[in-house]
Amino acid sequence: MKNHNLFAALRAAFPASLDSIAVEADNGLNYSWRDLDRATAMMANLLESLKLPAGARVAVQVEKSVEAMMLYLATLRAGYVFLPLNTAYQSAEIEYFIGNAEPAVVVCSSKNFGWISKIAFKAGTQNVFTLDEDRTGSLLERAAHCSDRHEMAVVANGDALAAILYTSGTTGRSKGAMLSHANLLSNALVLKDYWGWKPGDVLIHALPIFHVHGLFVALHGALINGSKMIWLSKFDPRRVVQKLPEATVFMGVPTLYVRLLAEPGLDKHACRNMRLFIAGSAPLLIETFTEWQQRTGHTILERYGMSETAMLTSNPYAGAERRGGTVGFALPGVSLRVQGDDGQTLPVGEIGGIQVKGPNVFKGYWRMPEKTKEEFTADGYFKTGDVGKIDERGYITIVGRSKDLIISGGYNVYPAEIEGYINDMPGVAESALVGVPHPDFGEVGVAIVIAKPGITLDAGSIVTTLKSKLANFKIPKQCFVAAELPRNAMGKVQKNALREQYKNLFT
Template identity: 50%
Template sequence: MASTAPARLLIDAPGARSVTYAQAEETTLRLATALRQMGLVPGDRVAVQVRKSPEAFLLYLACLRGGYVFVPLNTAYTLAELDYFLRDAEPGLFVCRPEQKAESEPLCKAAGVERLETLGIAADGSLFDFARDLKGDPACLFDGQPDTLAALLYTSGTTGRSKGAMLTHRNLASNAAALVEAWRFTGDDKVLHVLPIFHTHGLFIAGNTVLAAGAGMIFPDHSDPAHVIAEMKRATVFMGVPTHYTRLLASPALTRDATSSIRLFVSGSAPLRPETHREFEARTGHRILERYAMTETVVITSNPHDGERRPGAVGFPLPGVSVRLSDPASGAVLSGGEAVGMIEVAGPGRFVGYWRNPEKTAEDIREDGFFRTGDLGRIDEDGYLHIVGRAKDLIISGGYNVYPKEVESELDQLPGIREATVVGLPHPDFGEGVTAFVIPLPGAHPVEADLLSQLGKRLANYKQPKRILFVDEFPRNALGKIQKNVLRDTHRDLYEVRTRT
């Protein structure tokens, strides 16, 4: 890692916290040694729920170098949610924030997690205290095969609990190499990194691509639009979710001059509205490059670096990736025309399966190796892929996946509620706003603010409804199934109206 350009900054961070490639190599060796001395062996899971920092990213790299399976967890997860992930992943080590240690200890004990360490945003905490004076031992580095597991990321579905997607070293390395080629990355690039690092986008798509190119990234100390725009003068690439772009457009500081140093703006994790695409180009002169990715595959397709970047399209398959459409009901592969079908993907970046869930793995990965994404799409006459919807009711809000069933289950447990259903409605800031519809019990008069307050104790903030609407009945089909499409169509302007007023 340090041999090509040891003095080059890998992470440009505020104050004296920047990290060169040479420092990254030395620190990750010490961390890998520390993990081995703590009793971990290659293949053990390391679950991490900490705030973004240079040290948190170095811990990820140390796990890769030491042969441990990195399990990043959203910092917004509640204790109830965290309990599930620890029991399911069965990590040998859980790393949490220092202030979280007391409440995490009983969870670790109940889940059988043998080791608990802490890591703060200023390199404080027990993990770095343990590793700080160690001498790195190269014998503690991983020398296994590329098909060994590297990471376990939990991905949302529309029903049931989150599933752990198993990604190998080959999966991650091949996708990073393909992105370096597709997006023309070089060692001179600097990514303005405003994304979380518990998510595929910030950890793999941004972080791994920077590493594969020998480039650098800027970790700004503030995420407000004015500060981010000011930092653009020092960067060459910006990656964000649609919410980032709508918030940038709301700032008068976003101008052609402010963005003149950026050669590439990338958007993903949720659909970018064509209106946002066009407004951004009018303000800055830049056409955003939209791409398509999933936790199970990392990046699948991308609009071209050189060529037309079409609003509403997610481009072409990356080098080495195959994409096809199939009939959602029969599974028959579709050919020709612009028929809408289930998007299926094959290639070196495709995950190897779901953690301890062979039934779901067999259901989603076909015998010929193609993964059924659950998304519906079409391929136009020029070969651009367009995502037209989801086969299930998954909500993507601010770049995060939210499955309605989990929110509905929490609502159903609250007093005064007869039945609840949850949908995603168009939202100018978040792409989709989580929206709940509730039928109260006879004689009950639940209050929206009270219900939202109670949900705040049970659900991560991005899963919480933006609104709860009370209705007498739900629209249903002849079999009694709730027609969520009718609710979406009827209330699709809910947040647009609120914005205008």
């Protein structure tokens, strides 16, 4: 029987020389491919020794380390379901995730063992281990007694669950997106081809590993290509610039690119061996895109994906232009359309809801059959909740989230459009537009604007400038200049926090 386990495919891609370096860590240690094979075997054997039920969940909230990455691979290898949790989550959130997912195993940092183990045991979890970034903890102590050989669990078909990723929960409770072995493998193989991965590629891995970008896109990309990783437990712009001459691929969120541009050592010489810079997880400002081109001679490749689907679209690696402000074309095998509220597919250039279908699209939300049904169309397309348009050349532009849409006096206002105009104004670093309740219009826009360092902005002048460019119903009713915007771990602006902050402005 063919083994559809994702780990089997990743393991098959390991280079012939298992003693070559797979991971160069920032703690001075080098891990060979043989180390990855043996350590994941030992951890997989530990998990199997616990006699867990089929499909058991392994919930993990630990700091980034090579051992944490090995635990993910071991969970796949043993045929269980990996549940990564953001290290920023606090007790109420952890209580919800553990209560909802009912993991058989919880792995946490030693410093959090006291309170996390209480929550876990109360919820019925039998096994709680610790794992720390300095290679200590009860998980490694126990695994050290297990065999370093493991015959991989056969996953009878690719539909078996590999991971559950909880979405950020900007509208109500977080939902657990169920991703199968086949979902993740299909995406890894498509991206290997689409992004031109080749022998000798080296990836700088500077992203967290509790999220699609770092855990799936970056990690699977390197592993399915048998590529060495330069592993940074935390993003350090100076360290990245130092390491660029030894690497060929870098993946980051827009905030990381902004911080790299602040490093004086970033120039064309530092990037002389680089092949590809990829950005995603949040919109990249056109200014960052252009400045990166000028400083490094490289054009950032923007792509688009989500927890429920892994990657959906990408700007081209070769053969066509990488266009700033767009997320490129639908990936091979992905069908993407833009629909209006009436369920009709919209013509070129018109803004509507983005819907997708493909082998990478998740199986549904964990224990939410009604919600799952709601999010899929009758003909099997997933409603992403993103709003966008496709131009005459087929490039896709994301205009915002449908929940961010502001309906003011019966008119649709798309925040990304107004933010684009504000961001183009002199002295503006960034902006966010959110809708808040209004007694006359139902909802109106409020703009929060961040100034560039050393610049003083006048909120009134920003509104006046907008009035000369846009229809009146699009003009924010209030504008505030702030020091920063609230963000999640991946650098996305948390508009729900801004809506909450300003919700009583007009009521």
